[in-house]
Amino acid sequence: MRVRVLGSAAGGGFPQWNCNCPNCDGVRKGTIDAKRRTQSSIAVSSNDIDWLLFNTSPDILTQFQQFPESQPARSIRDTAFKSIVLLDAQIDHTTGLFMLRESKTPLNIYCTDMVYEDLTTGNPIFKILEHYCGVNWHQIHTNEENSFQPEGIDNIKVKAIPLSSKAPPYSPHRNDPHEGDNLGILLEDMSSGKKTFYAPGLGQIESHIKPYMEAADCLLVDGTCWTNDEMKSLGIANKMSLDMGHLPQSGPGGMIEVLRPLPAEKKVLIHINNTNPILRENSEQRQKLTEENIDVAYDGMDFVV
Ligand code: MLT
Ligand code: MN
Ligand code: ZN
Numbered sequence: 001m002r003v004r005v006l007g008s009a010a011g012g013g014f015p016q017w018n019c020n021c022p023n024c025d026g027v028r029k030g031t032i033d034a035k036r037r038t039q040s041s042i043a044v045s046s047n048d049i050d051w052l053l054f055n056t057s058p059d060i061l062t063q064f065q066q067f068p069e070s071q072p073a074r075s076i077r078d079t080a081f082k083s084i085v086l087l088d089a090q091i092d093h094t095t096g097l098f099m100l101r102e103s104k105t106p107l108n109i110y111c112t113d114m115v116y117e118d119l120t121t122g123n124p125i126f127k128i129l130e131h132y133c134g135v136n137w138h139q140i141h142t143n144e145e146n147s148f149q150p151e152g153i154d155n156i157k158v159k160a161i162p163l164s165s166k167a168p169p170y171s172p173h174r175n176d177p178h179e180g181d182n183l184g185i186l187l188e189d190m191s192s193g194k195k196t197f198y199a200p201g202l203g204q205i206e207s208h209i210k211p212y213m214e215a216a217d218c219l220l221v222d223g224t225c226w227t228n229d230e231m232k233s234l235g236i237a238n239k240m241s242l243d244m245g246h247l248p249q250s251g252p253g254g255m256i257e258v259l260r261p262l263p264a265e266k267k268v269l270i271h272i273n274n275t276n277p278i279l280r281e282n283s284e285q286r287q288k289l290t291e292e293n294i295d296v297a298y299d300g301m302d303f304v305v
Helices: 022-029 060-065 091-100 113-118 125-129 210-215 255-259 284-291
Strands: 002-007 041-045 051-054 081-085 107-111 135-139 156-162 183-189 195-199 218-222 266-270 294-296 302-304
Touching: 002 060, 060 091, 091 107, 091 125, 113 135, 125 135, 183 210, 195 210, 218 255, 284 294
Parallel strands: 051 081, 081 107, 107 135, 195 218, 218 266, 266 294
Antiparallel strands: 002 041, 002 302, 041 051, 156 183, 183 195
């Protein structure tokens, strides 16, 4: 299974348009060693022809342009993307759908009933798309036996794992969390048996998630913040990383400690907030990750699991 990182930043991207934190200011001025990044999304394929898209970032058109295989040019209108899986209804993961409205067939979208509700009420993207290409919704169930093979994708099995977290701020059930608001995913290549665990929003390591993380050959997980109070300490916002559903990397119980004992060959952080010091290639925090055999995703990162 091939994994292509289309975008590796958290909401806002890097640099974020209105931010002058040391990272955003530094990357704009060229005074730090760091790569610009678009908002998070990945694509996977088992045959390098048909691709499954995870989340649709507002930066999707730029991401497609930076990924030539997304346009195989077999007919006057074409795309390599056969299906889309949405892990939540957050703006940074869904609003790119508007940019796909020229599709000549309804978009094949897999998401839970909770995400469907948000995308037909609080932020009615699916309703609006009915006036363009339309949506062919496939419900993702969150019960035990919910593995599915997305339409047009050979040899890849997708298993959805419910994660406790909140629905987006605009959701009618923002303060009444439901199973299905947020997912992690276990992807299995049905030929090789290799498994990838993907969770760009992972706030707590609940006991039901552990077996999937232990079984994975590749872990592609939440890299939003280094510390819980990162945004507060920079004077940006009072929001804590954990309150936003993102487990920080450092400290007791942090993502580094979670990843350390796991047997996966490849460990990668994705959905990195622009304030995170790991964006600086030569920071001590980045050095620490290197020592722990943890990579930091970048746009265009491409690997085989
Ligand atoms: C998140 O990951 O917490 C959200 O995407 C934040 C946002 O709306 O940018
Ligand atoms: Mn996000
Ligand atoms: Zn910033």
